[in-house]
Amino acid sequence: MTRVRVESFTISIDGYGAGPDQDIDNPLGVGGMELHQWLFPTRTLQRSLFGNNDGTTGIDDDFAARGFNNVGAWILGRNMFGPIRGEWPDMNWKGWWGDSPPYHVPTFILTHYARPPIEMDGGTTFHFVTGGIHEALDRAREAANGMDVRIGGGANTIRQYLSAGLIDELHIAISPVLLGRGEPLFEGIDLRTLGYECVESAASEKATHIVLRREPHADE
Numbered sequence: 001m002t003r004v005r006v007e008s009f010t011i012s013i014d015g016y017g018a019g020p021d022q023d024i025d026n027p028l029g030v031g032g033m034e035l036h037q038w039l040f041p042t043r044t045l046q047r048s049l050f051g052n053n054d055g056t057t058g059i060d061d062d063f064a065a066r067g068f069n070n071v072g073a074w075i076l077g078r079n080m081f082g083p084i085r086g087e088w089p090d091m092n093w094k095g096w097w098g099d100s101p102p103y104h105v106p107t108f109i110l111t112h113y114a115r116p117p118i119e120m121d122g123g124t125t126f127h128f129v130t131g132g133i134h135e136a137l138d139r140a141r142e143a144a145n146g147m148d149v150r151i152g153g154g155a156n157t158i159r160q161y162l163s164a165g166l167i168d169e170l171h172i173a174i175s176p177v178l179l180g181r182g183e184p185l186f187e188g189i190d191l192r193t194l195g196y197e198c199v200e201s202a203a204s205e206k207a208t209h210i211v212l213r214r215e216p217h218a219d220e
Helices: 032-036 043-050 059-066 133-144 155-163
Strands: 004-011 071-077 106-110 125-129 148-153 169-174 196-203 208-214
Touching: 004 032, 004 059, 004 155, 043 059, 059 169, 059 196, 059 208, 071 133, 071 155, 106 133, 125 133, 133 148, 133 155, 148 155
Parallel strands: 004 148, 004 169, 071 106, 071 148, 106 125
Antiparallel strands: 169 208, 196 208
16 A cells, blocks of 8 residues: 655754745755755765765664665645746756666656656656646656655645644654744644654664654554
8 A cells, every 4th residue: 555655854853844035056045055964975865866875874864774764755835946946947847866766766846837857877757747746746646556655845845734634644853953933844743643653763973863653543
């Protein structure tokens, strides 16, 4: 059965998943790169981004590796692809991640502006979805072919799927960083009422890892 998961999404102590003023020079917002000091050095991400086996192991790498297990498709908000707003001014620009993004499976971008799919090296194909979160999830489930769908972010995209009761499990990494402002993850979200409970927690030197899971109601 296909599950919908959030994995390795990092927030600050004060609850922000990205800093303010995101742009081409600050894709994660001002100060946002500090959130991911636990993730970028891991062997899993080094292998996914650069194809090498360097990098750290341990708790952080264990959680990073779990995030890629059994994932057959991704869904991303538009800012996870690039900082552009409005119509696409340059169809030759293929996103933040270079020629070989770390997804390696069909990846669906939520946007209001249509664009043809982009095939990248390493197995990633970006598909641009203009019909909202439900259309994106339907298409991602079909593409995943029985594997799980991973919601990559950003914070607003995750909030939309949470509010709709569509996420089965979330792995949140809490980084010992204060951002002050930016993109809040849980603003307006009552996780308890939505049926989530904490099923796992573990701490490393650079993050506290929390896994939340929602059990479906009998009528779902």
